[in-house]
Amino acid sequence: MSGPTAANLVASVRAVLPSLTPSARAIARLILDDPAMVARSTITELSVVSGTSQATIVRTARALGFSGYSELRLALAAASARGEPDRLVPGDLAPGDPLADVIAKVTRAESDALADTAAQLAPEMLGAVVQALTDARRVNVLGVGASGLVAADMAQKLMRIGLAGHAFTDVHLALTAAALAQPGDVWVAVSCTGETADVVEPVRTAGEAGATTVAITNNPRSSLAGLADHVLVSAGRETAFRPGALASRISQLLIVDCIFVGVAQGTFAISDAALKATKGALDRYGGRRIRS
Template structure:
């Protein structure tokens, strides 16, 4: 197992939508930067035409706050941010697009359209922003691991269980923990040949962070799957993958955020299966055959 690096490798923002990047960073911004970010989200085209002083005045803050927000979003200067906003606004006008949160007045048709639009966007944004090099290194670590611990809670616990079942199906030593006691005790027994994966949308779930801190103290390589790059989970992990997708007032544990996590773990699983093709196919064949005995053959319809 490779030694842990001094700085964690993080999936870097690149081809994802600017809107997704802003929403992911909102929880880590200070109040003045949040006001600026919300103006950018509400009207990208209008914001792209404003000067720095105009944006600062509209947000009730200073130009220096605009500069700090610009850098927090990954841009070298305000001019670069304005160009990205203009490009985002132009992309948004190329076809019909449902945006905005669900309101009490929305019809069921609107609800379905908004949910579908949000989830499709979460998938496309996640595919665009996942760092292939970071993912490839994580796949190598998991293939060579003596033991793989996966930690998650709530909706992220469902994703953790999904990854565990996939890995177990192809014969990898995977274990899933959705409670703090089990997670901590197992993490205490890990070593340098092991990998611990923590899944949390916010990156601030204490149960997951506690287990991951223990895993790191035990010498295991640590992997974070979180939508918030400045979260505690992201900062403590050796390697970080950043799905896209937002949770909102009407949709805590939203499908948009969960489906982005599911896409991320699917990519990890398929990457592992692809690199260990013969082993994977043999395991899938054996497990499929074992399950066949539990399937009831279809009954023939009675003769008339």
């Protein structure tokens, strides 16, 4: 990861949090919980507050994509000027929250997830994935649990514009298909943690068979990200009522929608005809049901 800015600082810190050492994670959590304090603190002061060494603070800043602690402080100060620190922790849902607060907090969390994802979704990275899918012989999408719902959504969208593909949510079927993958195939894997074995192993197998692999994950330092040819990072803050996969689902869907639109643009003649044909078939079916 490189070049975090005030705009994507929140997402960058959250993305690498699972892969940090315990001491580095303590510093990262301070950045999320009290960014203004970190921005004001010298490295000596932060060392005392965090109970970690100055060397650990420098290593953590570099792990977050900065050249050192001074650059991290500047980014935090810029984020503060933009109002970013006010939304680092938007407020966890509590068992006794009234439904009005539930609506506000869930809306805020999902809005932040979308904004954080957009901030780190570089057009050139997205463009490489769009091009791979545009040129693909076949596209397979893989995910389990909540990520499986995202995989099914992506496969359905691509089918509507005439791309041959399939969504896999079962590891045995996925491994079977991955073993038969060929150059020209594209495998898109969706995993919040990037460490789910049911997703990682089929991607490893497909890559070894010559397929192009794409990861959509919250963790750019995960095993899945390390295997993939292309990595798109989603965002979403886990809470007691919103485990990681659910918290990141809305941002994964944003990435899927961006990929879909990009592919549809790049294959407009084919995709436009396919959309009209599929819409016509569904409209005719719906009309018959109403008349009957």
